[in-house]
Amino acid sequence: MKTSSFLQYMSMILLACILFPACKNSKKEPAAPKKDTLIVPVKRTEKTDDKPRPPIINIIDTLAPRRIVIFAKDSAKTYERIGMKLGKVYGTKLAESLKKNKLKMTGAPLAWYKTTKAPYYFEAGIQVDKKPAKAVNSVQVREMPAGNVVVAHFYGPYDMMSQGYDAIREWMKVNKKSPAGAPYEIYITDPIGKDGKPIDPYKVLTDIVFPVK
DSSP, rough: OOOHHHHHHHHHHHHHHHOOOOOOOOOOOOOOOOOEEEEEEOOOOOOBTBBBBOOOOEEEEEEEOOOEEEEEEEEEGGGHHHHHHHHHIIIIIHHHHHHHTTTOOOOOOEEEEEOOOSSSSEEEEEESSSSSOOOOTTEEEEOOEEEEEEEEEEEEEEHHHHHHHHHHHHHHHTTOBBBOOOOEEOOSSSSOOOTTBBOOOOGGGEEEEEEBB
């Protein structure tokens, strides 16, 4: 991801307060072999009677690649402050670690959410090419091994993300899959277009990832 695109991405987060799962053009993830695909039958419909269009959710059972992630923990007292806090983590702490250690981003930004009610605790991370040699205050490193995951390719507004989580949990229940770690989100598509304006949220892709066994 180029620096300018990354900063635009962070600005969008700060402006809209949109990155929250339950109530991060970026580089696409490396291709992984697909085992089984389920397309949730959600129709694209225009907004009528004040009802928003439903998100598009495609669920796959696949393999996640090994990742090295630098991340920082933070919290927000209210839902409205989450976007501001995420923007600060990505744009200051993690950006400083990238620069200080001459790291290269190898994929789109990630986030883990620890709570669904105030106060909100989360971890914001960036995928990098190697472990940082120089420490930056409060920035940690996480090595994520390759493994089985169920992924919901989610197209839609961020405030509808909970529908993606519900769809994955239902799929896991039907297919007898058990969780093997905390779920996380990968923000594949930059919500800001080349013209600097927000793009159609139904064209913005977020991957909701559940490690499974």
